Amino acid sequence: MPSIQLDNVSKSFAGRVVLQPTNLEIAAGEFVTILGGSGSGKTTLLKLINRLHQPDTGVIRLAGDDLSQKPVTQTRLNMGYVIQQSGLFKHMTVAENIEIVPRLLKWSKSAIHQRVDEMLELVGLEPKLYRERYPLQLSGGQQQRVGLARALAGNPPVLLMDEPFGAVDPIVRQRLQDEMLVLQAQLGKTIVFVTHDVQEAFKLGDRVVMMQDGSIHQYDTPNEIMTHPADGFVESLVEAGGSTTTKNTETRISRLSTWRSNHPPFLKSFFTKPRRV
Amino acid sequence: MPDPLFFNDLLKAFIQHVNLTLIALGVALVPAFLISLLISRRSTLAELVITGFGLLYTLPSLAMLAFMVIVFGLGQISAIVAMVLYAQFILIRHFVLGLQSIDAPTLEAARAMGFTFWQRLLWVEAPLALPVWLSGIRLAALSTVSIAVIAAWINAGGLGTLIFEGLSQNNLPKIWGASLLIVLLSLWLQSTLEGFEAWALAKAEGGVV
Amino acid sequence: MMKNPHMALKRSGWLLFLGVIVYVVSSFYILEQNQSPELVIGSKNFTESVIIAEYYAQTLENAGYRVQRKFNLGGTFIAHQALQRGQIDLYPEYSGTAFLDIIHQEPPFDSRQSHAILDQNYQKRWDIRWLDFSPADDSFALVLRRDTVNRFHLKTVSDLSTVASKLILGSIPEFEERVDGLPGLKRKYGGFHFKHVDLYDNGLKYQVLKDRRVDVTVGFTTDGPLSDSSLVSLVDDKHFWPDYHVAPLVRQSALNRIPSLQQILNGANSQLTNTTLQQLNAAVDLKHQDIRLVVRDFLRLKKSQLTLQKTPLFFGTQLAAKQESR
Numbered sequence: 001m002p003s004i005q006l007d008n009v010s011k012s013f014a015g016r017v018v019l020q021p022t023n024l025e026i027a028a029g030e031f032v033t034i035l036g037g038s039g040s041g042k043t044t045l046l047k048l049i050n051r052l053h054q055p056d057t058g059v060i061r062l063a064g065d066d067l068s069q070k071p072v073t074q075t076r077l078n079m080g081y082v083i084q085q086s087g088l089f090k091h092m093t094v095a096e097n098i099e100i101v102p103r104l105l106k107w108s109k110s111a112i113h114q115r116v117d118e119m120l121e122l123v124g125l126e127p128k129l130y131r132e133r134y135p136l137q138l139s140g141g142q143q144q145r146v147g148l149a150r151a152l153a154g155n156p157p158v159l160l161m162d163e164p165f166g167a168v169d170p171i172v173r174q175r176l177q178d179e180m181l182v183l184q185a186q187l188g189k190t191i192v193f194v195t196h197d198v199q200e201a202f203k204l205g206d207r208v209v210m211m212q213d214g215s216i217h218q219y220d221t222p223n224e225i226m227t228h229p230a231d232g233f234v235e236s237l238v239e240a241g242g243s244t245t246t247k248n249t250e251t252r253i254s255r256l257s258t259w260r261s262n263h264p265p266f267l268k269s270f271f272t273k274p275r276r277v
Numbered sequence: 278m279p280d281p282l283f284f285n286d287l288l289k290a291f292i293q294h295v296n297l298t299l300i301a302l303g304v305a306l307v308p309a310f311l312i313s314l315l316i317s318r319r320s321t322l323a324e325l326v327i328t329g330f331g332l333l334y335t336l337p338s339l340a341m342l343a344f345m346v347i348v349f350g351l352g353q354i355s356a357i358v359a360m361v362l363y364a365q366f367i368l369i370r371h372f373v374l375g376l377q378s379i380d381a382p383t384l385e386a387a388r389a390m391g392f393t394f395w396q397r398l399l400w401v402e403a404p405l406a407l408p409v410w411l412s413g414i415r416l417a418a419l420s421t422v423s424i425a426v427i428a429a430w431i432n433a434g435g436l437g438t439l440i441f442e443g444l445s446q447n448n449l450p451k452i453w454g455a456s457l458l459i460v461l462l463s464l465w466l467q468s469t470l471e472g473f474e475a476w477a478l479a480k481a482e483g484g485v486v
Numbered sequence: 487m488m489k490n491p492h493m494a495l496k497r498s499g500w501l502l503f504l505g506v507i508v509y510v511v512s513s514f515y516i517l518e519q520n521q522s523p524e525l526v527i528g529s530k531n532f533t534e535s536v537i538i539a540e541y542y543a544q545t546l547e548n549a550g551y552r553v554q555r556k557f558n559l560g561g562t563f564i565a566h567q568a569l570q571r572g573q574i575d576l577y578p579e580y581s582g583t584a585f586l587d588i589i590h591q592e593p594p595f596d597s598r599q600s601h602a603i604l605d606q607n608y609q610k611r612w613d614i615r616w617l618d619f620s621p622a623d624d625s626f627a628l629v630l631r632r633d634t635v636n637r638f639h640l641k642t643v644s645d646l647s648t649v650a651s652k653l654i655l656g657s658i659p660e661f662e663e664r665v666d667g668l669p670g671l672k673r674k675y676g677g678f679h680f681k682h683v684d685l686y687d688n689g690l691k692y693q694v695l696k697d698r699r700v701d702v703t704v705g706f707t708t709d710g711p712l713s714d715s716s717l718v719s720l721v722d723d724k725h726f727w728p729d730y731h732v733a734p735l736v737r738q739s740a741l742n743r744i745p746s747l748q749q750i751l752n753g754a755n756s757q758l759t760n761t762t763l764q765q766l767n768a769a770v771d772l773k774h775q776d777i778r779l780v781v782r783d784f785l786r787l788k789k790s791q792l793t794l795q796k797t798p799l800f801f802g803t804q805l806a807a808k809q810e811s812r
Contacts, residue, residue: 052388076390083386091404137483285519445531445689469501469502469505472499476494
């Protein structure tokens with residue numbers, strides 16, 4: 001799993017600075033959430049990583065390599081991308097959607113077929129039932145799951161998520177968050193997760209990036225942020241999250257350990273067996 | 278009553294007409310498509326180009342044909358060039374519209390997945406834009422058949438020849454026959470392409486439900 | 487719109503299939519008929535020109551040659567250009583027209599002189615030959631309704647020139663531009679300032695004259711409708727219009743290629759008299775028969791008449807009786 005590094009990266013649109021010159025280091029295998037309001041620059045930061053935007057200044061590194069020196073397609077094929085509206089291709093079946101990156105990576109037909117089943121199981125959708133369905137026949141929550149399955153299908157070392165659970169109702173949202181934690185427990189991918197929900201950010205992130213007006217106010221573990229907020233902005237956010245923030249973190253830690261003890265790490269085999277035949 | 282020679286003429290003119298239309302459409306499709314690809318993501322440029330061709334489209338066909346004759350002389354070349362130019366407006370407009378009708382999340386997801394430009398076009402954009410594209414082709418085809426009738430005036434052949442002959446010689450069977458064939462051809466184009474359009478629409482909306 | 491897309495696709499598929507079959511079969515059928523011709527015959531874009539050209543074409547076909555027709559090319563100039571450039575091998579032209587509109591000279595009154603001048607001129611400049619003149623002399627005629635003629639006491643073209651301002655002219659293509667048209671009339675006769683001039687197609691001119699939309703129209707002495715007694719042609723008292731004998735104009739290269747071409751065409755052309763042309767014109771313009779059928783029947787008639795001359799008198803009279811009763 002690669003690390004992600006932003007070196008003095010900034011971005012402006014139409015003369016307006018959206019992202020101040022920023023330094024950010026995400027460790028390999030780390031789950032980092034980026035928290036901020038609208039206009040904070042969090043989405044822009046995310047999109048710089050898979051080069052949907054080009055930085056005005058600075059360098060973005062993946063495992064130490066300058067991304068601007070590599071072909072864009074290659075970078076993107078190795079980064080899963082999940083967005084709020086899922087962006088599923090409505091003219092393709094669920095299976096066909098999920099198959100895309102494996103096919104682009106030229107996997108064998110049998111490997112691809114198997115992979116689709118595995119991914120659907122992973123996100124909690126029974127393959128036989130859902131393979132041949134079309135996105136418009138699914139509920140919002142189901143669409144998000146398929147979106148996630150699609151993003152993970154090619155076994156990318158990096159996963160980028162832009163408010164993926166924003167359009168989903170709270171109950172489903174909770175479940176999806178829990179499943180994300182479970183997933184990360186086995187997969188250990190480098191994940192960058194953008195959200196404006198304080199509780200979500202603290203529940204999911206190993207470390208949290210607190211952003212406002214294009215700059216990072218604090219970047220630390222949830223615990224540290226809660227106990228030692230860097231400034232008034234961070235403080236107000238923590239308070240807004242309420243006691244549930246604390247509770248969420250505790251829940252998270254306990255949930256993870258419970259899960260770990262109950263489930264031997266077999267799912268990891270999905271992601272370590274060589275796929276190219 | 279009309280004798281076998283008449284049907285012979287009718288058939289010959291019909292084939293000429295179809296050939297003219299086919300060639301004109303075939304030639305028109307490629308530049309229209311390429312131009313559309315270039316301008317679909319640049320809205321001001323797109324408007325400029327479409328308006329430009331729209332102006333061409335308002336030129337009365339006889340005037341356009343006459344102008345072509347000055348440059349290319351009488352005959353099929355002039356007719357085809359004129360028909361190609363007219364078709365551009367309809368084709369480009371629909372090609373661009375089709376591409377622009379794809380919603381933003383889909384487009385964003387497609388970009389982020391790692392497609393190359395052509396892969397994205399083939400796998401995602403084309404299937405979704407196809408219904409609008411096909412309707413553009415249908416309209417362009419019908420329009421081209423119409424213009425081809427006038428093109429007979431500049432010796433391009435086609436069913437228009439029989440109509441003009443019939444008028445000049447006061448020969449009603451010729452006029453009737455040619456007109457009937459033009460109508461049938463148009464109806465055939467309409468029905469056939471419409472069906473493909475409906476199918477493409479269903480596919481784009483999520484399989485054939 | 488289709489409710490069921492599967493049905494729509496199937497239907498379209500069948501329609502497409504059907505269309506392709508029709509197209510392919512028809513194309514082959516047409517292609518089969520258009521093998522490379524030995525001769526290309528052109529004509530101008532009015533009925534008589536097409537009739538004469540068709541007449542030449544069928545004559546040659548009956549003699550076993552493969553002919554391609556490029557009729558209705560356009561006006562005099564376009565036909566001449568096509569012949570010059572070799573896009574056609576021959577077309578029928580009128581001596582008067584050639585003098586005034588192509589070589590721009592005054593035609594002499596002697597027709598043998600006319601022929602000589604034209605042939606030499608064309609041969610030297612364009613390597614094109616004039617075959618023998620026809621007996622027919624298809625000249626311009628100014629045609630009016632009988633009531634107009636009576637009202638203004640018109641008999642000659644001079645008479646018309648002075649009263650033209652009270653009348654409307656129904657002109658035909660080329661007439662207002664040609665030297666042997668309205669400009670020439672004005673110069674020769676003076677006057678001829680019509681109330682106004684409307685342009686009509688050759689196929690409509692007599693109709694609009696009869697409908698009283700115009701008072702004078704431009705006809706040709708061999709026009710079919712002129713057999714109608716309610717129409718009168720004026721006499722060209724100042725001999726403004728020269729002879730208009732029709733003859734096949736042929737490229738020298740075609741004559742060289744096909745040695746018997748000259749003889750065949752001359753033979754055919756010699757059968758064209760004013761009466762013949764008028765009858766042929768009438769059959770097409772008035773009775774709306776197809777030109778090819780009219781010419782075909784004419785050729786058959788000519789052939790049987792020829793046979794008539796060769797058979798002994800006894801059979802001859804019987805056949806003659808049959809022909810009369812037709």
